[in-house]
Amino acid sequence: MAKPADTRTAGRKPAAKATRSVAETEKIRAALAARRDELRAEYDQTLSEITELQRDRLTDSAGDDQADTGTKTFEREQEISLANSIRERITQVERALERLDEGGYGWCERCGNPIPVERLAAFPSATLCVTCKQLEERR
Ligand SMILES: [Zn+2]
Numbered sequence: 001m002a003k004p005a006d007t008r009t010a011g012r013k014p015a016a017k018a019t020r021s022v023a024e025t026e027k028i029r030a031a032l033a034a035r036r037d038e039l040r041a042e043y044d045q046t047l048s049e050i051t052e053l054q055r056d057r058l059t060d061s062a063g064d065d066q067a068d069t070g071t072k073t074f075e076r077e078q079e080i081s082l083a084n085s086i087r088e089r090i091t092q093v094e095r096a097l098e099r100l101d102e103g104g105y106g107w108c109e110r111c112g113n114p115i116p117v118e119r120l121a122a123f124p125s126a127t128l129c130v131t132c133k134q135l136e137e138r139r
Contacts, residue, residue: 020106020114028106029097031121036093039086046083050076092125108132 053076099105108129115129
């Protein structure tokens with residue numbers, strides 16, 4: 001696999017970049033890992049609820065009228081879409097962890113300043129610092 005010269009990222013980052021301490025990076029890593037574990041637990045929980053709804057549907061659907069069946073189908077669909085969105089968030093956090101290893105994570109895309117650890121812990125997919133985010137929203 002030949003790797004083409006990387007021209008994509010050239011010039012994208014500000015030349016004078018602020019640095020983040022190793023301790024801070026570790027703090028972000030820990031926060032992201034904790035979030036990922038939380039989401040995984042939530043995901044497993046949702047999956048078992050889906051299985052349960054599925055089982056209910058198979059076992060006692062004989063006595064159900066049309067409305068009951070409809071409700072259960074709806075519930076199951078809701079759980080499935082919830083599971084999908086959780087899985088998406090897990091992917092986001094995993095990607096964030098990869099980028100953190102590469103040093104490309106946690107920097108504001110607008111001003112280039114480091115995004116505070118607390119903000120990253122709450123919103124792992126944040127790409128803007130609070131100030132820039134507020135400016136974006138005000139526009
Ligand atoms: Zn910013």
